[in-house]
Structures are given as structure tokens and as C-alpha cells.
Amino acid sequence: MTLRLYYENPYLKEFEGKVLECRRAGAEWEVRLDRSAFYPTSGGQPFDTGVLGESRVLDVFVDKSGEVWHRVDAELSEGETVTGKIDWERRFDHMQQHAGEHMLANAAWRLLGGHTIGLHLGKEEVSIDMDLPEGRTHITPEELHALEDDVNQRIQRDVPIRQWFPTEEELKALPLRKAPTVTEHVRVVQIGTEEYCACGGTHPSSAGQIGLVKILEARPSKGKLRLIFVCGRRACVLLRKEHELLHEASEKLSTSVENLPTMVGNIQAELREVTRQRNEARTEMLLQGAEAMYENAPLREDGIRVICRQISGDMDGARALAADLTGRGYAVAALAAGDGPRLQYVVSRSPEAGVDCGKTLSQAARATGGKGGGRSDFAQGAGPAEMLEALKEAILKG
Numbered sequence: 041m042t043l044r045l046y047y048e049n050p051y052l053k054e055f056e057g058k059v060l061e062c063r064r065a066g067a068e069w070e071v072r073l074d075r076s077a078f079y080p081t082s083g084g085q086p087f088d089t090g091v092l093g094e095s096r097v098l099d100v101f102v103d104k105s106g107e108v109w110h111r112v113d114a115e116l117s118e119g120e121t122v123t124g125k126i127d128w129e130r131r132f133d134h135m136q137q138h139a140g141e142h143m144l145a146n147a148a149w150r151l152l153g154g155h156t157i158g159l160h161l162g163k164e165e166v167s168i169d170m171d172l173p174e175g176r177t178h179i180t181p182e183e184l185h186a187l188e189d190d191v192n193q194r195i196q197r198d199v200p201i202r203q204w205f206p207t208e209e210e211l212k213a214l215p216l217r218k219a220p221t222v223t224e225h226v227r228v229v230q231i232g233t234e235e236y237c238a239c240g241g242t243h244p245s246s247a248g249q250i251g252l253v254k255i256l257e258a259r260p261s262k263g264k265l266r267l268i269f270v271c272g273r274r275a276c277v278l279l280r281k282e283h284e285l286l287h288e289a290s291e292k293l294s295t296s297v298e299n300l301p302t303m304v305g306n307i308q309a310e311l312r313e314v315t316r317q318r319n320e321a322r323t324e325m326l327l328q329g330a331e332a333m334y335e336n337a338p339l340r341e342d343g344i345r346v347i348c349r350q351i352s353g354d355m356d357g358a359r360a361l362a363a364d365l366t367g368r369g370y371a372v373a374a375l376a377a378g379d380g381p382r383l384q385y386v387v388s389r390s391p392e393a394g395v396d397c398g399k400t401l402s403q404a405a406r407a408t409g410g411k412g413g414g415r416s417d418f419a420q421g422a423g424p425a426e427m428l429e430a431l432k433e434a435i436l437k438g
């Protein structure tokens with residue numbers, strides 16, 4: 041069995057190991073050593089990268105028998121001793137995220153009675169899912185702050201982190217946060233005097249090296265509470281980026297960062313008011329053109345005027361124009377409003393016009409992938425531009 045050097049020393053960046061086996065795996069090779077400091081994907085922590093001799097390590101995994109395999113891009117000779125070097129930036133990041141996760145899961149357990157089930161250590165963010173008492177899937181902002189404060193206070197006190205293989209007797213006496221998933225060679229990580237958890241991962245030797253834990257989001261996920269967070273350098277990089285974005289936004293709006301939400305609210309209100317005024321003006325213009333639209337509209341054989349067109353304005357404008365046109369008598373109006381790929385439709389008629397607006401609109405919608413319907417004298421819907429052509433054809437045909 042491969043001797044896993046990171047158990048004894050998670051800070052080991054370089055080591056020597058003997059190649060016991062090197063087998064072909066597609067375009068690459070898989071290598072087994074007598075000893076290795078490379079961490080294989082397990083317990084939610086991703087594998088280490090780096091080099092073995094001249095070969096680049098692309099993946100590290102454990103097989104069913106517990107052997108560690110290194111997938112490499114170039115063949116190594118069996119029997120040779122190679123120097124392994126670990127990509128330390130990647131590994132230390134994983135150590136920070138992993139230890140931060142223990143502390144957060146522990147805080148949630150003590151403060152909220154939460155049982156953490158899964159860890160996902162992603163490229164950008166880390167997440168854990170937990171069962172809370174009474175099936176809660178939400179926490180208050182105060183509870184979130186309490187978790188974050190609890191963890192960061194312990195980080196600032198730089199509480200020690202110990203990781204070791206206790207004897208069976210010793211293990212029985214440890215107040216583990218949850219039952220171990222293995223029965224033999226149980227490794228335990230202890231953080232301060234609170235967190236005891238069976239774990240085969242890599243962690244720094246004290247909490248201060250985690251630097252900072254920042255919770256980004258707490259939301260329900262599949263009946264559990266999901267906490268999304270970042271630790272260590274990731275947290276600094278993220279806060280720096282967000283800080284810069286906030287300052288960029290506040291400079292553009294010539295206000296302070298504190299005043300941004302108020303400012304954005306004011307701008308939204310102003311935009312709504314300006315949009316309302318613009319639409320009113322558009323409707324007014326539409327109504328001014330109504331008479332000419334009515335006079336120039338094609339006539340059906342039964343003397344009904346058919347007005348089918350796309351207008352510049354919103355639904356209120358379309359409704360007002362349709363009411364004006366049909367109010368002049370002996371007319372059917374099918375109007376499309378909007379400027380996106382999907383338009384909004386109004387179909388309306390004068391009492392004298394024998395057209396079923398609801399039926400005509402729903403048929404045109406079905407034929408063109410839109411939707412809509414309504415009464416025989418008034419109907420509304422939405423759909424593509426082709427829907428207007430389909431409506432025109434149907435109404436002219438009668």
C-alpha cells in the first residue's frame with residue numbers, strides 16, 4: 041500500500057518515491073509509488089497537481105484496494121526513484137478551504153444544531169449542505185453573522201489544529217461531531233477544543249493560517265440548508281474584486297458606496313416615471329394617427345375595415361388605439377406592440393364586425409408558436425412577428 045506522506049506532514053512539498061508500477065491509460069500513464077505526498081481526490085477535497093520527475097501529474101486517485109495512482113503525461117520507468125513536487129499554491133488553497141469548512145460545520149453544529157452532510161470544494165466556491173432541526177432550510181441574517189463571527193474569532197485566536205491516528209481506546213473517548221465513515225485507521229482532525237472530526241484530508245497546523253472565512257450565501261437546496269463560502273486567499277481575492285466593483289459603480293453614480301442602494305432605487309423610480317411618460321406620449325401620437333389608419337385600411341367584401349400593424353408603443357397604447365379604431369365602427373384591429381423578438385398582441389372589433397377575436401387570435405398563436413385568447417370582441421396574446429401576418433390573413437379571409 042502506498043505510504044501517504046501527507047498524513048504525517050501536510051506541509052511536505054517535495055519527496056522521493058520509487059516507481060512500483062507504470063501502466064498505460066489511453067494517451068497517458070498511471071503510476072503507483074511506494075510513497076507519495078500527492079493527495080488523491082477523497083472526502084470532498086480535490087487531488088494535488090505537480091510533477092513526478094519530468095512527468096506532469098494530471099490526476100491522483102485511490103483504487104478499491106487503497107493504492108494511490110498518479111495519472112501522468114509521460115511514461116516513468118518501473119524501479120526508478122523519482123522526485124515528486126506538489127503544486128503548493130493549489131494544495132495550500134485546498135487546506136485553507138478544507139479547514140475552514142470544518143470550522144463552519146462545527147459552528148453550525150454548536151449554534152444551530154446543524155448536521156453537515158456533504159462538502160463540495162469547487163474551483164471558485166465551497167459549499168456544504170446541512171440538516172437543521174425541524175427541517176429548517178433558511179437561516180436569518182443574524183444567524184449567518186453569528187456563524188461567520190464564531191469561525192473568524194477562532195481563526196484570529198489562531199487555535200491549534202491537530203491531525204493524527206488515535207488508538208482505538210483514545211478514539212472512543214473523543215467527542216466526534218459525526219460518526220466516522222471508516223472503521224479502521226480512523227484519522228481525526230481536532231481544531232481548538234471544539235471540533236473533533238474523522239477526516240483523511242489535509243489541514244494547516246493552526247486556524248490562523250486559514251486567514252478568513254466569508255459566507256457568501258445561505259439558501260435551501262433539496263430540503264437542506266446550503267452554505268456557500270470561501271476561505272483564505274480566495275476570500276481576500278473575492279473581497280478585493282467586489283470592493284473595486286462597488287467603487288467603480290459609486291464613482292459612475294457620483295455617490296458613496298453606502299449610498300449606492302438608495303441611489304439605485306432612485307434611478308429605478310425615475311426610469312419607471314420616464315418610461316411611463318414616454319409611453320403616454322407614444323399613445324397620444326398613435327391616437328393622432330388613428331383617423332388616417334382607419335380611413336386607409338383595406339376593406340373586406342362585407343365593408344369591414346381591417347387594421348393589422350405593429351405599433352411603436354406598449355400594451356396600453358395598443359389597447360387605446362384598438363379602442364379608438366373599433367369605436368369608429370365597422371372595423372377589426374389586430375395590433376402588435378413591443379420591439380423584442382416576442383411581441384404583445386391585441387385583437388378587437390366593432391360590434392358590427394362578425395369576427396371572433398378570441399378564436400382568431402388563439403388559432404394564429406397556435407400556428408406560429410405564440411399564445412393568446414379572449415372573448416369574441418376582445419383578445420390578447422403574445423408571440424413572434426409572424427403572428428401578425430397570420431392574424432391579417434385570417435381576418436381578411438373572414
Ligand SMILES: [Zn+2]
Binds near residue numbers: 142229242243
Ligand atoms: Zn478535514
